Amino acid sequence: MIKKFLFIILLFPLTFIFCDLIELSDIIIREHTPIGYLVVKLNTSSINQRYSYRFVNNNNREIQQYFSLNSTTGELRIVIDIDRELICLQRHIECKFLLKIFELYHEKLYHIPIIIDDINDHQPIFPYKTSYIELHISENSLPYQSKLFIQQAYDYDYMDNQNQLKYQLKNFDENFPFILEINDDLSNRLVLLLIEILDREIIDSYNCTLYVTDTNEHYTELFIKIIIDDVNDQSPM
Structure with a gap:
């Protein structure tokens, strides 16, 4: 889904750019997915053009740190082990957040919703100091x-x-x-x-x-x- 709107690029303060908003479908990642896993590739064009992808600075930096972004290809990869229980402290609700990536030369803003899927990797615990x-x-x-x-x-x-x-x-x-x-x-x-x-x-x-x-x-x-x-x-x- 693409929308035209006026967006303030925080990478370049006080610069106003009319850009395309591209909203991707939810991407589901299982916690503890291997490091280096390709989450999404934004540049799928075979045409030889210049691209420059950047994280938007108002992203949640605590979430952004788990990913690397290739500025030319737009490849988003996992670089830190994702533990759902550390990221989402409220255990019994959906663990979802939004990454924002801007492509400079073609003036596109990507909204990438990420859902961290739980795996059963913890044992139950009684709330006592000893067993x-x-x-x-x-x-x-x-x-x-x-x-x-x-x-x-x-x-x-x-x-x-x-x-x-x-x-x-x-x-x-x-x-x-x-x-x-x-x-x-x-x-x-x-x-x-x-x-x-x-x-x-x-x-x-x-x-x-x-x-x-x-x-x-x-x-x-x-x-x-x-x-x-x-x-x-x-x-x-």
């Missing part, structure tokens, strides 16, 4: 009314939002008196729901491992120790 946590519950807690809360994991990858992470309890003790509830109405927390009566004098703690898996089978485990807090429920001898 081991301790939870406490009183031994007089009521079954099906008492809950222990665990923070959900998060994943930096765009494709792995909270609803796509899968959780599973494993390696739990015999007669483990809790079940895992994934969807809690209160917040983005997981719930261990007590389903049996506790007796600290018989068992004073329980152990289990909580696994979280993303859509590419990356997983993380959280080791949990549940400590049963004593209450004075024994008569003196």
Whole structure:
């Protein structure tokens, strides 16, 4: 699509040029595409003419640094590894930006929309300092009314939002008196729901491992120790 408009060339201050605006279709680049990859070639003419391509100075320089531009051929290539999670800090929205390139001799301004496509290269993470946590519950807690809360994991990858992470309890003790509830109405927390009566004098703690898996089978485990807090429920001898 080509439009005529009055454009101030920032490469040459105070110079006004009537130029053609050429809007390219979206170009999708997968993150971690190899260095040197040709994104687009703007000069496709076989006629021997002079061309001079330049980045427009009001480009987002943080994005522009990932690319090199051949001033004669208009070849746009990747020169720095593109990590979507570093470029787009908001994980769960489309990662899109606009590059602007001006060709001096033929007075053309190119708008090049770039979309960084996510790949699943991160494992989910629980928001704890270590992979081991301790939870406490009183031994007089009521079954099906008492809950222990665990923070959900998060994943930096765009494709792995909270609803796509899968959780599973494993390696739990015999007669483990809790079940895992994934969807809690209160917040983005997981719930261990007590389903049996506790007796600290018989068992004073329980152990289990909580696994979280993303859509590419990356997983993380959280080791949990549940400590049963004593209450004075024994008569003196």
